Amino acid sequence: MAVLPIVKWPDPRLSRKCAPVTSVASVAxxxxxxxxxxxxxxxxxxxxxxxxxxxxxxxxxxxxxxGAKSPVVMINPVFMAADSATAPGEEGCLSIPGILVPVTRxxxxxxxxxxxxxxxxxxxxxxxxxxxxxxxxxxxxxVVTLDHLPPE
Ligand code: ZN
Numbered sequence: 001m002a003v004l005p006i007v008k009w010p011d012p013r014l015s016r017k018c019a020p021v022t023s024v025a026s027v028a029x030x031x032x033x034x035x036x037x038x039x040x041x042x043x044x045x046x047x048x049x050x051x052x053x054x055x056x057x058x059x060x061x062x063x064x065x066x067g068a069k070s071p072v073v074m075i076n077p078v079f080m081a082a083d084s085a086t087a088p089g090e091e092g093c094l095s096i097p098g099i100l101v102p103v104t105r106x107x108x109x110x111x112x113x114x115x116x117x118x119x120x121x122x123x124x125x126x127x128x129x130x131x132x133x134x135x136x137x138x139x140x141x142x143v144v145t146l147d148h149l150p151p152e
Contacts, residue, residue, distance in 0.1 A: 001032045003040045004051040009096045009123040018047075018054045021075045022148050025029045027057055031073055031116050034059045043094045045132045047139030050095050058136035072131050074113040077137055080122065083108035087130055101145035105134050 007013050021027055030053055038046040038059055045060035056076045063070045083106045090100040108126040111133060115121055125133055138144065 001036050002084065004033050004037045006037065006041065006046075007050050007052050008145055009093075011095075012130065013049055013052055013054065014095055014139070016049065016054060016146055017142050018049055018140045019054045021114070024114060024116065028076065028116065030038060030055075031057070031059060033109075035061075035071060038094075039064070041094050045136045047136045049139050049142075056140045060129075060132050060136060062132055062135050074111070074117040074118060074130050074133070074136070075115070077111050077113040077133070078139070079109055080112050081110040082106040083126075089146065091131070091135055093135070096145060099145075101137075101149060102146060103124050103131075103145055103148045105131055 009045065030048065034046050034048065034051060037051060038061070041059060042065070044062050044065065045058060047058040048055040059071065059073050061069055068114045085107045086104050087107050088102050088104045091103050092100050107130060108132050110122065110124050114121040
C-alpha cells in the first residue's frame with residue numbers, strides 16, 4: 001500500500017480516454033494504493049488516470065469525512081440510465097486543487113460495474129453519490145470539471 005503522486009491539471013494524461021481493465025487481479029495493488037492516496041489527499045473520489053494509470057477504474061467513499069467509511073471500487077463502469085432531471089453543483093477535484101467549478105448533471109444514474117472481486121453489479125445512485133460517480137466517470141473519458149465550463 002502506498003500513497004501515489006496525484007496528476008495535476010493540465011497534465012495531458014487527464015485529457016485522454018482510458019482503456020478497459022482486462023484483469024481484475026492485475027489492478028488489486030493499484031486499488032489499495034488509490035484508496036490510500038484518496039484518503040490521504042483527502043478526497044472522496046479518485047480515478048486511475050489521476051495517478052497516471054490509463055485504466056477505466058475509480059474508487060470513491062462519499063461518507064468517510066462525516067464518519068463511517070463506505071469504500072466503493074468501480075471497474076469498467078457503464079451508465080445504463082440517467083435521470084432527465086438535472087441539478088447544478090460545485091465540484092472540486094484532487095487534480096485541480098483549490099478550484100470549485102459549477103457543473104450541471106443528472107440527479108440520478110443507473111450504473112453497471114465490475115467490483116474488485118470480479119462480480120458484476122448494477123445499482124441506482126442519487127444525490128452526492130450520483131454526482132461523484134459522474135465526476136469520476138468523466139475522468140475515464142479524459143474530461144475534467146473545467147471542460148464543463150462554457151467556452152468563454
Ligand atoms: Zn476529479
